[in-house]
Amino acid sequence: MTGTDREAFRLEGVTKRFGDFVALSDVSLRVDRGEMIGLIGPSGAGKTTLLRILAGMLQPSEGRTLVGGHMVAKLSRLELRAVRRATGFIHQSLDLVPELRVVSNVLAGRLGFGGLWEALRLLTWPRRDDLVEVHRCLERVALTEKMYERSSKLSGGQAQRVAIARVLFQDPTAILADEPVSAVDPARARDLLEILARINAETGKTIVVSLHAIDLARRHCGRLIGMREGRIFFDRKAEEVTDAELDRLYDLGGAVT
Numbered sequence: 001m002t003g004t005d006r007e008a009f010r011l012e013g014v015t016k017r018f019g020d021f022v023a024l025s026d027v028s029l030r031v032d033r034g035e036m037i038g039l040i041g042p043s044g045a046g047k048t049t050l051l052r053i054l055a056g057m058l059q060p061s062e063g064r065t066l067v068g069g070h071m072v073a074k075l076s077r078l079e080l081r082a083v084r085r086a087t088g089f090i091h092q093s094l095d096l097v098p099e100l101r102v103v104s105n106v107l108a109g110r111l112g113f114g115g116l117w118e119a120l121r122l123l124t125w126p127r128r129d130d131l132v133e134v135h136r137c138l139e140r141v142a143l144t145e146k147m148y149e150r151s152s153k154l155s156g157g158q159a160q161r162v163a164i165a166r167v168l169f170q171d172p173t174a175i176l177a178d179e180p181v182s183a184v185d186p187a188r189a190r191d192l193l194e195i196l197a198r199i200n201a202e203t204g205k206t207i208v209v210s211l212h213a214i215d216l217a218r219r220h221c222g223r224l225i226g227m228r229e230g231r232i233f234f235d236r237k238a239e240e241v242t243d244a245e246l247d248r249l250y251d252l253g254g255a256v257t
Contacts, residue, residue: 005069006032007030007031007032007066008034008035008067008173008174009030009031009065009067009208010029010065010069011027011028011030011050011060011063011064012028012063012064012065012066013062014053014060014064014065015062016046016060016061016230024049025230025231026063027046027050027063027230027231027232028063028232031054031206032206033173034200034204034205035206035207035208036197036207036220036222036223037207037208037222037224037225038209038210038217038218038224038238039208039209039211040210040211040226040246040249041226041228041249042228044229045230046227047178047210048092048178048179051210054067054087054176054208056072056080056083059073067087068083070083084112085172086173087172087173088168088174089167090178090180092178092180092182094160094163095163096151096159097151098150098152100151101147102146102149102150102154102162103126103131103134103147104123105151105166106134106137106138106166106169107123107130108123109170111123134147134169135147137165137166137168137169138165140165141168142195143158156183156184157184157192160181160183160184161192163180164195173205174207174208175205175208176207176208177207177209179210179211179212180196180209189216190216193209193211193216196209196220197220209221214246218238218239218241221238223235223236223237223238224236224241226241226245228249233245233249
């Protein structure tokens with residue numbers, strides 16, 4: 001396997017501007033297939049923007065984005081859709097539809113795979129194999145008993161699990177998660193990170209997750225990328241990141257060196 005074959009994502013000199021605001025500044029990194037990476041850093045550091053660029057939701061103002069060794073800017077519309085299907089995204093807001101049952105929210109993970117009629121069929125008349133797969137995805141997150149529950153009745157932790165199951169139903173090769181445990185208590189946060197780590201270990205799916213819970217990032221992620229003011233502050237194995245580096249990363253009153 002060549003270096004390119006091992007790559008899930010690569011950014012080369014990526015800068016992203018929103019008007020006069022620079023969200024990312026000259027960011028370069030490589031993510032290999034099967035890695036579980038934690039993005040950490042203070043609010044406003046550029047973590048969400050970085051995840052959205054990796055997912056193809058945003059295009060950089062400068063620099064290059066490569067997914068699986070292919071330059072995103074040179075992909076056709078059809079090829080770009082295929083790349084986006086292979087990259088699952090868990091939004092901080094989760095984006096579940098409260099009025100729908102859990103099964104329908106999970107089925108929504110494949111709504112972009114076909115046209116309008118296929119989307120209507122999937123939500124209105126799902127096939128037996130679709131339902132079997134939904135049950136399997138909910139089983140992975142220990143939530144099968146809620147399959148036909150209204151999503152509005154779920155707790156915060158249960159809603160997070162449905163969002164993970166929805167991404168699993170999409171069957172991507174990579175999962176990007178933007179603060180997936182921000183709205184739950186520490187015990188539920190630990191459980192959710194354990195689920196993501198187990199998915200990574202058992203399926204080999206690449207996972208990049210932004211977190212404020214440093215202890216969870218250190219425990220479950222093999223590699224940590226510290227971000228601050230739109231730049232990468234450090235990028236190394238989790239066990240090599242020192243407490244002193246973390247203190248400097250979150251020292252908002254000090255200068256970045």
